[in-house]
Amino acid sequence: MTLTEKILARAAGKTSVQAGDNIWVNADVLMTHDVCGPGTIGVFKREFGKDAKVWDKNKIVIIPDHYIFTADSKSNRNVDILRDFSREQGIEYFYDVIDDQNGHWVFDAVKGNMKRQYGSRYAGVCHTALPAKGHTRPGEILFGTDSHTCMAGAFNQFATGIGNTDAGFVMGTGKLLIKVPETMHFRLEGKLQPGVMAKDIILHCIGEIGFDGATYRAMQFDGEGALNLSIDDRMTIANMAIEAGGKNAMFEFDSRTAEYVDARVKLNGTKSTYEPVARDKNEKFVYELVVDLSKLEPTVACHPDPGQRKKAKDMDMKLDRAYVGSCTGGKTSDFVEFARVLRGKKVVIDTFGVPATPDIVNDLQSTYWGNSTIWQILVDAGVQMTENAGCAACLGGPVDTFGRINKSGIKCISATNRNFPGRMGDKESQVFLASPMTVAASALTGKVTDPRGYLGN
Numbered sequence: 001m002t003l004t005e006k007i008l009a010r011a012a013g014k015t016s017v018q019a020g021d022n023i024w025v026n027a028d029v030l031m032t033h034d035v036c037g038p039g040t041i042g043v044f045k046r047e048f049g050k051d052a053k054v055w056d057k058n059k060i061v062i063i064p065d066h067y068i069f070t071a072d073s074k075s076n077r078n079v080d081i082l083r084d085f086s087r088e089q090g091i092e093y094f095y096d097v098i099d100d101q102n103g104h105w106v107f108d109a110v111k112g113n114m115k116r117q118y119g120s121r122y123a124g125v126c127h128t129a130l131p132a133k134g135h136t137r138p139g140e141i142l143f144g145t146d147s148h149t150c151m152a153g154a155f156n157q158f159a160t161g162i163g164n165t166d167a168g169f170v171m172g173t174g175k176l177l178i179k180v181p182e183t184m185h186f187r188l189e190g191k192l193q194p195g196v197m198a199k200d201i202i203l204h205c206i207g208e209i210g211f212d213g214a215t216y217r218a219m220q221f222d223g224e225g226a227l228n229l230s231i232d233d234r235m236t237i238a239n240m241a242i243e244a245g246g247k248n249a250m251f252e253f254d255s256r257t258a259e260y261v262d263a264r265v266k267l268n269g270t271k272s273t274y275e276p277v278a279r280d281k282n283e284k285f286v287y288e289l290v291v292d293l294s295k296l297e298p299t300v301a302c303h304p305d306p307g308q309r310k311k312a313k314d315m316d317m318k319l320d321r322a323y324v325g326s327c328t329g330g331k332t333s334d335f336v337e338f339a340r341v342l343r344g345k346k347v348v349i350d351t352f353g354v355p356a357t358p359d360i361v362n363d364l365q366s367t368y369w370g371n372s373t374i375w376q377i378l379v380d381a382g383v384q385m386t387e388n389a390g391c392a393a394c395l396g397g398p399v400d401t402f403g404r405i406n407k408s409g410i411k412c413i414s415a416t417n418r419n420f421p422g423r424m425g426d427k428e429s430q431v432f433l434a435s436p437m438t439v440a441a442s443a444l445t446g447k448v449t450d451p452r453g454y455l456g457n
């Protein structure tokens, strides 16, 4: 069996499964957020009764993160629905925006977008917050009401996005009927060259197979090249499996995984035991690709979908704005590489920076390079940095969302993960996906730029 099949077989109580089998699996964690949480709760109450209790209050994680820093009252109300439900059900892992358990969330537009407006428990973007708060464990099953739930495949976990109806069912029963996906094999060899990042690996792979090339399939990344990648890099790659239509992503378990997971579960007092899965000799793959990481170059996915691959060096296209943020590209390591390119220089187009979580804001504001913090280096370079960590303009959002594209014709280079028309706002705008380094170099020149000529620092 492949790694994915092994986890699914165990979760179904079977000795083996194969691609195409329909099986009932037990969930270890169900995650939802402010956009899909109210709908999921509605389905749960409708189907199980208004006084029903969730299947396991310690296995439900609720993370408001999407439409948070907006004056849109309906979006604010969604956070209140999550708070009421968490209180009613005794759900501990609700990462509220505010500290007052009986309060109401209202974004203060007068204070503006840049200064933090959240309480001490707010966690930021769900997929980045889940592992950081100790909710991702090797060998487990994670369902989430968000397509990028596949990011937790970085931890040798079966993690996939589901709709509100399925999530309402999981909320009531802890189970879900799923079809075992076929597995595609991506063997990574060698090491990335300076100026090339994990984002370039996944943009390369999606470019090979197209934006629907992995539809309802597992994408397994392994080999020496994968084991050499940091956990953040693995998260970037796993995150974008869905951009090729993938059901889930999967990495092998190793000492880096153990170190990361063990530290986070200890810090947060979450469940500390887990059972990873290891590779068999008899894996059956439906597709195989060997990627020599040393040959990859800075890559861009052009408008209008993540499969439109080009090399940055072959493009000479003018841009209007640059954006770094999201679960894919808003981690501390992403901002470090972004800052390395921008240090001591000035951007020439509107450039926005949105850290994925409050902890990342703190990292950037407390790490000094010489006399300046990384945060200050970015501000000095002209980047508009917000402390309000969250999804922000990654998926457009209400019109007052920080960094949202509100004008047609804008061309934006972005470290986010999705670029279908209208993704970051206006339907007539265009989004070009790239690594944080490529975004930085492009922000310095105002056109798509290969970052390898800007690695001086």
Ligand code: SF4
Pocket: 066, 125, 126, 127, 146, 148, 325, 326, 327, 328, 390, 391, 394, 395, 416, 417
């Ligand atoms: S940052 Fe973007 S991709 Fe990630 S969860 Fe938020 S909206 Fe989705």
